[in-house]
Amino acid sequence: MEREELIKKWLNNELNPQELEAFKKLKDYKELTTLSNNLTRFKAPEYNVQEGLNTVLQNINTSKKESKTHWLRPVLRIAAIFAISFSVYYYTTTLDTNINTLAAQKTTIELPDASNVSLNAKSHLVYNKSRWDKHRDVTLEGEAFFKVAKGSTFNVKTKHGIVTVLGTEFNVKQRDDYFEVICYEGSVKVTHNSDIVILKPGNSFLKIDGKLIAKEKETSLYPSWINNESYFKSMPFEYVIREFERQYNVSINPQNIDLKQLFTGSFSHNNLEVALKEITLPLDVTYNFKNKSTIELTRD
Template sequence: MTESRIYYLLSRYADKEIGKEELLELKELVNSSDNSLLGGMFEHLWCNFDYKDGEADKKELDKIYSGIQKKLKRKRVNMFLYRTLRYAAIILIPLLFTLSLYFYQDREKMYQLGQKEITIDVAKGQKAGITLPDGSRVYLNSESSLRYQQSFDYKDRKVDLTGEAFFEVKRDTTKPFIVYTKHLNIEVLGTTFNLYAYEQENTIEMALVSGYVKIETHTVPSEVMYVKSKEKILFDKISGKLHLEKTNTLFETAWMRNELVFRSEQIESVLTKVERKYGVKIHVDGKWIENDRFTGYFYSDHVGDVMEILRMHYKFEYRMKNDEIWIITTTN
């Protein structure tokens, strides 16, 4: 019924016989009707139209036809875009989600990788030298451990040390090099220094060969001290105090030259360092002079040579088997 009514009104409009009320009705029907239906109807009307008034009528109908064609064209374009975007959304949304998830996971992996800790452990009787990502060199003494994150030198330069190490720090004014120990931190820009920080020792020592160093304790309140070359800092773990003194650094770096140097050290400390250097375990059988202190210098690749010098000094007997040494003290 609606289709035939529209066709009728269009025919009257083309013949210029349509009234005012019919024209309003046609307008409402056209606005509420499907464009493809109007297009087919208008095309049929166009093919069967008899131009009574010549070219003027043709131009008027051309105008109507052109308007409907433009509307249909917009409709087709809109439908094409709608369908294209809908299909694109069906494809792209999962793809974008997958890519977003991939990049998120990739960032997570990179972050986790950067947070991964690298640890260099040196066994008793051994030494090791490593080059850090920034080009700094670290030489580790026996029974020492150095830890740093894989992201080292990306945003900062931080390492943790337990034991003894000699540092040759590459200068970088934008990223201070910080060495963390259990009791204090050492912050430098570019310098060389030796740090002695074994857990079982009551004292931490830092001897500066060259450069400039800032020391900060973990105590509350913290203590800060600045150290220049040829100076040595000592931290007493029991009192929590720092002490500064002069040094030529030969004593502190003796281990790098494969030397053992003792200056008025308790015999227990001497034996601990002998164990550490040569990778042995020393047992003491009998009474020992607890407060006795030893001053001496050893340069040998064989622990037997060191034990002979100590035997002559302290008048004890000893026996060795594999990596173990038993000291038998004599009594007067």
């Protein structure tokens, strides 16, 4: 990957582990990180860069004509440096931080208040460091497990609803027509359209295709995917397949199989062959590899 592309992705906090190692090997890695650290120590006053530059240029134009040749060029240089410096500072301190995981990838990040977020495969998290002291807000697409440090209100925004807490542990899963929140510690307020629900430890809120689904009380201390396993209790088989595709970065083509049939069981994230047996044997389904990344499921 080109040096400029690595730096751009670094500024946007979009480097994956392999790209981060490549970025650390750049000759100017130390200078770039030092500059970034120094910039974050300063808080820029409210200042209109364009207005400031216009003022400088206006002063230049109204000055005595005979003196222009002596100081015009240095002033222009200073004005340009001034404008660029503020632009760089604004750019580097107000950007949203974007965290993405690919299929078969998980990651854990620490937020500015020491809260921790574990992202499941094919998930996207967005937050803003510069506004974090006033607004502890994150936007989520996919699935994440949160350990929230106590403090001001913490909001997880999804396209299906908002999860609000003060300090607790909970899991949010938002995938297409699937929205689920499980509280593991503390309490969680879930706002979904006209529904407002307060969850206590072990309680869940689940909607599939807009329908509220009742679930048994959760007894585990954290979601199973944290330990590289996906567990399902009376879940339509199509959702099992979707999760399998995310965890193994494969495409599954079901043939003559009822995807609405309910599945109870689990599959591991560490062994493709074993995992395939775990989801097919209970339903008397067979599988065949069409190629390295495409699997066909059939029922005899």
